[in-house]
Amino acid sequence: MSQIEEIITMVSGYLTPEDISLLRKAYIFAQKIYSGKHRLSGRPYIYHALCVSNILARLQLDVHTVIAGLLHGALKESAACSEKELSKEFGPEVAGIVSGATKITNVQFDSRLAYQAENIRKMFLAMSADIRVLILKLADRLHDMQSLEFVSKIKQKEMAREAKDLYAPLASRLGIDWVKRELEDYSFMYLHPEEYADLAGKIDTTLNERQQYVEEVKEILTVKLKEQNLVDFRILGRPKHLYSIYKKLIAQNIPLEKVFDKVAFRIITKKVGECYETLGLLHSLWQPVSGRFRDFISTPKGNMYQSLHTTVVGPRGEFMEVQIRTEEMDQIANDGIAAHWAYKEGKQITQKDARLFQWLKQLVQSIQELQDPREFMEAVKGELREIEVYALTPNGEVKEFPDGSTPLDFAYAIHTQVGDHCAGAKVNGRIVPLKHKLKNGEQVEIITSVNQKPNRGWLSLVKTSRAKSRIRQWLKREEQERALKVGREICERELRKHNINLKKLVKAGHLKELLQQFSCNSLDDLIRGVGAGKIKVKLLVEKIRPEELQEESELRDAQAAELTQKAKDVASRRRTDRESAITIDGVDDMLVRISQCCMPVPGDEIMGFITSGRGISIHKADCRNFLATDPQKHIEVDWSINSATVHRVQVQIVAQDQKGLLAALGSKISAEDANIINLEAHTSSANLAIFNLVLEVASLGHLARLLQHVRNIDGVLEAKRR
Secondary structure: OOHHHHHHHHHOOOOOHHHHHHHHHHHHHHHHHOOOOEOOOOOEHHHHHHHHHHHHHHOOOOHHHHHHHHHOOHHHHOOOOOHHHHHHHHOHHHHHHHHHHOOOOOOOOOOHHHHHHHHHHHHHHHHHHOOHHHHHHHHHHHHHHHOHHHOOHHHHHHHHHHHHHHHHHHHHHOOOHHHHHHHHHHHHHHHOHHHHHHHHHHHHHOHHHHHHHHHHHHHHHHHHHHHOOOOOOEEEEEEOOHHHHHHHHHHHOOOHHHOOOOEEEEEEEOOHHHHHHHHHHHHHHOEEOOOOOEEOOOOOOOOOOOOEEEEEEOHHHOEEEEEEEEHHHHHHHHHHHHHHOHHHHOOOOOHHHHHHHHHHHHHHHHHOOOOOHHHHHHHHHHHOOOEEEEEEOOOOOEEEEEOOOOHHHHHHHHOHHHHHOEEEEEEOOEEEOOOOOOOOOOEEEEEEOOOOOOOHHHHHOOOOHHHHHHHHHHHHHHHHHHHHHHHHHHHHHHHHOOOOOHHHHHHOOOHHHHHHHOOOOOHHHHHHHHHOOOOOHHHHHHHHOOOOHHHHHHHHHHHHHHHHHHHHHHOOOOOOOOHHHEEEOOEOOOOEEEOOOOOOOEOEOEEEEEOOOOOEEEEEOOOHHHHOOOHHHEEEEEEOOOOOOOEEEEEEEEEEOOOOHHHHHHHHHHHOOOEEEEEEEEEOOOOEEEEEEEEEEOOHHHHHHHHHHHHOOOOEEEEEEO
């Protein structure tokens, strides 16, 4: 049977003859579009398209999605094919799904991370309008992973990491469990090939033993269930997929021999009541393991997954993980959203189904304002973190969170305003601190206060990206307000010296031109720039000063030039290695010294100050001490182009106070080829460790890379230059 006929056989049970006719037409169209196109494996591109369509047919998706699987590469593989043509031939739904799933092309990005972030952002926006875009992307990536052996090692790891961190969690959120398992196992194989081969070999050696154990347990359960007059049921036993076993080995730091529940059992009944009867029988036969029972029937997951989960100590003292559910629940557990897909019957999405899309809308809302690619990707991974905690509001509404979430996460899940003013919480009627880790089934009541506001320490208390994003937004707004206040004070003080004020500036009609010169959208933006140190107030004054000040300025410039020349004439040839990185007005052999108040490094904008008898003192151009000095003694300086020296810089690191943090910091700084000259550390009242360091670095770029890598250390909240 050909591949297209196999697909048609799969869909013939639920599609109409008209749908199947349209599918055949799409196959002929795809053959034409992909003619002469091949994958890296050497196979024709049409083979990949058929495999993707086959996966979608296996999920029993509607005809438009199955056709989109065949044509998902049409827009990028053929310049002759357009979205308009797809819409004309197969309808706007097919064209929309294909367009939404098509990767970004012909766009230049600064880095691979920026490309990946923008690609994912586009996909999320498309799938928020039509969830079928995501299902198509999952099928496409699954087949990519199945043929990953034909790409380079670097590409293998890149795609495997993306499949593990992004696509597998998305499949889990949609409840398509078998796709999630396959994506995780393929990712494991390419990310950790040695560990994969070793674990697979050990599992294979115990295959017969595990199969005998499965049959033994199934026989015991079958007899006992029939004794309880339960006859219409199925018992399945399967080995857990390799990646789930590997995660347990890593998390618990144990050898494979210590993993008892390598086999998972599933008991499938006809009625919900029989699920609970079976659970009671199971717990009467074997001792249940404390803390391992979950009831997802009475409290379904956000993707509508329902099942009873328990772990018992079975025959021979082996731990057994058992899931109990009905036939309908089992179908949803395997195929997730596709098991009751509204589009395939042309129906409107019901209120029950709408809950499945709520998480996606929240995801898009929480990340759409993030522009920094790294922050965006971290937020996406945070939102897709596996749900392990189900807590309740006082009125019984279920909220889902990753493990380690706190009442602050709960507060922001309710509403941003509730989170911003969260002053405390009650869990099961008892007041708890904000750092309390939520547990399954806990009822949470948030206590708010109009006087409460977020602080930077909150970022260390929350787990969800929604909460982190909202806290960062509040801190950013507060920082902008502070910059506006400081900037206004600076501007008014400096302008007052020249008999100018901001109101006169606006009335004079010169504001628009001034804003263009400084690339600002409004007067407030300009003032914030001054307050944040991004715009030099001296330069601002020069742009708007009255004409009568020109002569005075020229006189000061002449005096400064005269002083500069005198300084050059008497300067010593003695310079340190660090100071030799500086040139003064293009003339060498000047006596200079690096200012210890701001410690500039190559890459910083710098200025010189002519001291009395000590040569030129080098400052950052925005150094407060420098700006407070006599402008007549300022001198233009610059960094030498071919400097290979080291420079001292002050750095502050804020982190969670935890064991081994100092060793991790020292190791990372050393690995980045930097040297620690001085270190001071203390702990704040919020249980945060604050480190003030003096480091030796080569340049501003070197410092930026170092700080970025320090921020990636587990527990580090902030790393910045002082």
